[in-house]
Amino acid sequence: MALIPPYTPPDFSAEPLASAPVITTEKAPADGVAPDEFHATSNHPEYVHVAPGTWVLLRKNRMDTVIRMDGETPEAVEARRLKKGDWVVVGRGEEGEKGVYIHTDGFEQKEGPSKKFAFMTRGSRETPFSRSYDHLYDILRHEKKEGFITWVLGPAVAFDKDSRDAMAGIIREGYCHALMAGNALATHDMEAGVYGTGLGQDIYTRELKPLGHYHHLDLLNKVRRTGSIPAALEGLGITDGIMHACETCGVPYVLAGSIRDDGPLPEVETHTGRAQDRMRVFAAQATCVITLATQLHTIAFGNMTPSYRVLDDGTVRPVFFYVVDISEFSADKLANRGSAQSTAILTNVQDFMINLANNLIP
Template sequence: MFSETIELRGHIIDSLILPKVLDQILTNGGNFKITEVQIGRKRADQSFARIEVSTETGEALDELILRLRQQGAEVLERANAQVAAALGDGVFPPEFYVTTNQQTFVRFGGKEIEVTPSIINSAIAVDRKRGRARAIKFFDVKKGDEIVVGHQGIRVVPVQRATTHTDPFQFINNIVDAEEPKSAIIREIAEELRRVHGARGKIAVVAGPAIVRTGGGAHLVRLIERGCVHRLFAGNAFAAYDVEHALFGTSLGLDPDVAIPRGGHENHLHAINAIRQVGGIAAAVREKVLTSGIMHACVEHGVDIVLIGAVGDEGPIPGVTTNVIECEKIL
């Protein structure tokens, strides 16, 4: 038998981390022995568990440990992370470590370095002279960059249940409960926006077509007019539906106020064509082709507009970035 000892720390009971880890071990043909466990007595107390994990083969153990690390397990080894040089521009070395969107640390010289930013499906490039580690995509890697390989010396912080409600945007990472009072979440977000606005901070809105299709566009316009929005991230569809609503009073052929078809699905194509005819959204505002709506408000109040394209886009509207690599860099 091959074995390793792992440790779990944090809210491992109420966040179901401990049962998930034990289930992973059994599901993947392993065995476990809990050698130590300390359960927090109060809601804010953290818990601790030390578990001996064993499998029939070394390969199976390596695969299992990899899975357990994604749940936040720490292996009782204090080795440094291993690195290899990138083979070329845009090419990672074999066996490079692939990140999650969870907080991650790499160990070098007996010290842990946090990987920033916490983004999924990236590699980790290290600058040992500066003591930095960063998550990078294929388009960022240069030949010779030191890239973390394997899983040694890496610690992933598990997602845990919050003991206090401090982040009004944490609902984004969870399944929305149909019975949860949305008004409370909306109030908290509004308070956070007021706080940032009062501190002269910058506010970015990531907008989807549902804002226009459900009749919420007027509310976003008011926020823009009051200086509460500084950058708008959206897709071609969002801009097309907003322009359609401004020009024809419909969104994909439907009146958002009464959900009655008016003019059919061709309205949004005519809207795109009108913008293409004058050369773009800003030009449409200048020439008074576009006199209302979210896009109009953004131009009038100096909001940076970043529009991202997709495969199924009609048009697209001039100014939409269609190169996916450029889109990722912009975002």
């Protein structure tokens, strides 16, 4: 199987697409409001029949948006971004019958004859993942130079010394072009940099430190006093870890807040709409996404990320999406929310990160 599988577009000369109607549009009745019967997008390649015989592929598609037309140029936008009078595609069809065609098998490759009966057809904790790892190593080596690798991290990555070191090494080696996380990941990573603990537990020996439950709160207070993560890294003498690697390597990050956050850190975006907007900038660039032990952030970023990218030269390629979690439920949850293209690796994130570091870092 090719590392980057080729894309086969639809045959618009064949029926039913050959005789499909062009789209119908209606004006948005008010700011942030779509017309009735608006078409809602998927994360698959979607073609819009803008004029007889002219089908246009949405370049930056994503799930649950509407299609706004600028002349004959379609654009996927959130309904909240609409302005009164914007022309919006209406009609709820996916096979061209309303002028929109969702193409789901453009990247399909045959891997031999299908079986009428077989065991081990669904991923589980018993699934062998050796091939998944090997393929991921190859993908990351390719995407380091040719693509855009986005990581979505839960705090568990920073709770183990070797895992934290491995992720920092992955960033320094150029295998991370953007990082998405919450307040907890950055807080506990910097807690480890100052106190050597995560939630008061030594990240190597697992020893519970006296009054260790104050450590992350003290860390938050210190960072908020300095005013920013970069200032705190310097002022507190933090010279290792994930946030230090991001800052020293110029890797952008988005920290999206939640209602349960302590602090939070100064860089945490507590407005959900603005956090969405900032994350979508990187979802639109991503060619490979790796999410680690963070169910809500995984689903959020997965829903923002299309299954394909249209490159500057017009080439259409897949977006690789990996969900790494020890829970089968968490891995299945993303697929059940529409991101069926995701690949699950069921393991704890510490082992996963160390495997990657051992194979990718010289």
